[in-house]
Amino acid sequence: MIIGALGVVFGDIGTSPIYTIQTVFNPDDPHPVPIDADSIYGVVSLIFWSVMIIVTLTYVVLVMHADNDGEGGVMALITLVRRLGSRSSPRIIGALSALGILGAALFFGDSMITPAISVLSAVEGLKVVDPRLGEWVVAITAVIIVGLFAVQRQGTGVVGRYFGPVMVVWFSAIGACGVWGITSHPQILKALSPMYALGFMAGHFHIAFFALAAIVLSVTGAEALYADMGHFGRPSITVAWVALVLPACVLNYFGQGALLLGDEQARSAPFFLLTPGWAQVPMIVLATAATVIASQAVITGAYSVASQAAQLGYLPRLRVAHTSESTIGQIYVPWINGFLMVAVLILVFAFRSSEALAYAFGMAVTGTITITTLLFLYIAHTRWRWPLWAVIIGGGALLTVDLMFLAANLTKLVHGAWLPLLIGLVTFTVLITWQRGSAVISLAREKAEGPLPPFIEEIADRRPPLPRVPGTAVFLNRESETAPLSMRANVNHNHVVHERVIILSIVVPPVPRVPDEERITVDDLGIPDDGIWYVAARFGYMERPNVPAALRMIDPALIGGPVDCGDASYFLSKIEVVPGDQPTMAPWRKRIFIATSFMAADSVGYFGLPSDQTVLIGSRIEV
Structure with missing residues (x-):
């Protein structure tokens, strides 16, 4: 070393x-x-x-x-x-x-x-x-x-x-x-x-x-x-x-x-x-x-x-x-x-x-x-x-x-010291603009997604009940309070629910690494027998999130059996960001935010998802 x-x-x-x-x-x-x-x-x-x-x-x-x-x-x-x-x-x-x-x-x-x-x-x-x-x-x-x-x-x-x-x-x-x-x-x-x-x-x-x-x-x-x-x-x-x-x-x-x-x-x-x-x-x-x-x-x-x-x-x-x-x-x-x-x-x-x-x-x-x-x-x-x-x-x-x-x-300053100040100012602007734009997008997504508990109750109370299709569906979600856009679209347009549904959020606490024993938290969302669970998977900021690996760590007794990752279907909400008329940021900052979004890694690869088992459901949000 x-x-x-x-x-x-x-x-x-x-x-x-x-x-x-x-x-x-x-x-x-x-x-x-x-x-x-x-x-x-x-x-x-x-x-x-x-x-x-x-x-x-x-x-x-x-x-x-x-x-x-x-x-x-x-x-x-x-x-x-x-x-x-x-x-x-x-x-x-x-x-x-x-x-x-x-x-x-x-x-x-x-x-x-x-x-x-x-x-x-x-x-x-x-x-x-x-x-x-x-x-x-x-x-x-x-x-x-x-x-x-x-x-x-x-x-x-x-x-x-x-x-x-x-x-x-x-x-x-x-x-x-x-x-x-x-x-x-x-x-x-x-x-x-x-x-x-x-x-x-x-x-x-x-x-x-x-x-x-x-x-x-x-x-x-x-x-x-x-x-x-x-x-x-x-x-x-x-x-x-x-x-x-x-x-x-x-x-x-x-x-x-x-x-x-x-x-x-x-x-x-x-x-x-x-x-x-x-x-x-x-x-x-x-x-x-x-x-x-x-x-x-x-x-x-x-x-x-x-x-x-x-x-x-x-x-x-x-x-x-x-x-x-x-x-x-x-x-x-x-x-x-x-x-x-x-x-x-x-x-x-x-x-x-x-x-x-x-x-x-x-x-x-x-x-x-x-x-x-x-x-x-x-x-x-x-x-x-x-x-x-x-x-x-x-x-x-x-x-x-x-x-x-x-x-x-x-x-x-005039002999070259301006250069790192210019680079630093541009980089600083990009960093804080991304943070601000992400907060704006999060608020817009929260409105579009709606709260999670009423959505789960609505599924349980439907009469006649929604048809259940075989297999396990894993819907990636940003947090525990809102319903995944991909799941809402699947229910509203396809009118079906999988036999077992896992709503999974990746949580990044401010620590480099998370011990395995603290990695997974499971919640039945107040309805134990509906086959829908919320799972939080914690990864430190120096760890790369791996969804299939996290699913294998879930205690089978908590979700009615082990997750067969090779047979599961993964649903992602793909957001297209476009400039809007809302006074959230200056127009030039909106352009920087949208340009920076092209740096983002492919979600499927970033979360370790098998591409042939992953479904992307798109949505457009104005910033």
Whole structure:
């Protein structure tokens, strides 16, 4: 699991040394940082303490303990906030939930930018070997990215098994290069003292503040540690970080700082120039492999966030493939995979260099980190009963760091930071529009379906009684209070009822998984001998609902015998949504809602129903 985590989780943050210091001292920066001894010591010290405060303290020590039954990520925090809703006002819970959704939206932006900047930065190493190779950088990057997304269907576990050993070699190599650089100017180790970071901020604030927009690149990938926690678990991620990833990255940053102390001209590509000449080509190949793996961290995180968003009602249900028999959190979401691939390729061809993407990258990261810290502090105070003074003092210190980085990146708004904000705003709009539209559709369906108990009583009181046809009919329904549209249509138009009728609702409580003993609830709806039962099947938001499997778990004594799933007929209500004149949403939001509905997975496949035993009965609802 530790090797697998190295291959999936740490690629993003583990490849940050390729471009972080290079971006800080980029002479073409709109707010350039002068390259002198004071700046080098200050920047290296700021990088070290940023990694220690944001990644080690905030994420590894604190935030990763705020898991939802093992699952991490912004959506897990939103779920925890909702579960604590009774302890706060609805307005606070609503604001925090909206903030969390914005954080998830920014994470999707991060998932698009990371593969583009990571692979570009590695392939750009070819220019160090031969500047004439620069014209091939974009084309090679595009080919690598297409290949990366093509292998995702194999599953996180398979990818991790191949990528893990590569990352062990990568971290060993960059750590060794860092040691080699430090030996040339060991005085760089003085930057381990926080006084250099504080002195740089206090004495050169007009320079250091703008430098934070690039220094934040050293912590990119911290949010992926949390989002991917369900894939590998907190212990594996913590051990890998402390034992290998953190030491290797820190040694490399200090080695690059030592190199710049001796040769200021190395700022054009300090990572690759830190490598001995004979090893530069192998390092470029290894860096390319590592940046492909870096992209894996946010891609798998995006799968988790999208799947959780769908189960929590912020996206339509998506086709999710579980790729591991032993680890349920390892999933593959085809629609998200295809969308990300197209978005990443567009960014590569539009920006064409890692430097052009650097400021866009920082904005996405700082926004997500700040929101995660805010939600964590609320949970720490409300769930864990941290005293208010500790939350204000400790949380205030953490938020001060986050907000400094966020403010610095806002100064780069016109230089690329607008991109993740635009992506985040569009994604946020789609998420909340789907939630709002779903609520509108639910109300319309409730009116069309009518209450369930009177409908069942009407069937029982019919004279003459409705004919009973052989077999078992399973009508999928959204909830226990209303009658399924498909069943109402079957009774009103076909004028028949099956010998045994099961009205089945899929319930998704705010937990990742539901124990088997709590899976099924049976209700005879107050008429024990009419052959009609209501069944609620509970699935966690990280589980894929399987109707036949749920039916087999029903106690036969409760429904007059076991269910023969091979002989049952399944009825689904298929809703066609069309724009209407009701003032439920703005017209443009209605169009977004209808367009988003095309993402929805096929209901038959999503619920595990046999297609040759399933009947779809359509209905039209205006939104």
